[in-house]
Amino acid sequence: MVVFMTITATAAGSVMASPPVVKAAYWLSWVENFPPSAINTSFFTHIYYAFLMPNDVTYKFNIENSTLSNFTTTLRHKNPPVKTLFSIGGDGSDSTIFTRLASEAGSRKVFIDSSLEMARKFGFDGLDLNWEFPESPKQMQDLGRLFDEWRLAIDNEATSTGQAHLLLTASVYYSVEFFIYGDYRKYPVDSISRNLDWINAMSYDYHGSWDTSLTGAHAALYDPKSNLSTSYGLKSWLQAGVPSSKLVMGLPLYGRSWTLKDPKLHQIGSPGAGIGPGDLGILTLSEVDEFNRKNAGTVTFDTETVSIYSFVGTTWIGYDDALTTTTKIGFAQAHGLRGYFFWALSFEREWEITRQGNITIYQNSKLF
Known part of the structure; x- marks a missing residue:
């Protein structure tokens, strides 16, 4: 098993336990042929249910869904069991709902109270906010206020009920600052550090269908x-x-x-002429494997970016494999990170990639 640091030395020389390692993944509720029972929980500590949204007028969760109870019950009784969280929002959701609800104290309270009620009702261990993305400094300030009040409500609820504290996490942009598009803005770091159990940095989608002029390693x-x-x-x-x-x-x-614009130019950064196969140029790793097998794709490891790409004719695909994933997990380990998460379950075959977190690795040099 990958061993993240589990003890830290204090200034006085004593030793204290660090928080437990997070090995998480998002489960897509709309994928019909991949039920919670199919998840191999030996590779994970936490599984996220993706996604739920509050009502766009009341900001409450008006959900009666047996899928939710089945999800939490199934994973609680797996061997080994895992903790479950439900994720709110996601790519493609109406982000203006978050803009509105986070801007007023009254709507924040309604949303927060309803989220806690949902978690307890369906047996979740925590909640995750996936607001993609706050678009201004004002919205970032409102996000910080939301986290402050959410944490206070979680603490008060645990005290009053005697139950374990619910986890509170957030999925965030890969960088603390936005500098590519829109207004410059920065996440409310102080509020995040005080109030969240951890953040999931979405360390991917650096390149894609929005810029097809050059190929790119989308998770370099x-x-x-x-x-x-x-x-x-x-x-x-x-x-x-x-x-x-x-x-x-x-x-x-x-x-x-x-x-590819020219099939003879097939490195990272080569001229592109549009998206390739897949929905908007996106292929699950199972689909990548199938494409490479059927078309005898040439697979190349790029040492500069630590990524994999394959090409055949004018088609070029950038992705991660077991080697690059293992290297990245080693990177996280070397820098004392809490752990890692995968987006998303059902995208690979036979746990080839997700099992990498349970394979012993050694890092002999500092990677930054």
């Missing part, structure tokens, strides 16, 4: 030519003051494809 560990890399993003969170024990690294179980 390093990029010497830009700030679009996992190493840059995680380092920005640490330098901003988020404790390493509250930072969890994202790992993608999918690839992104391009159509």
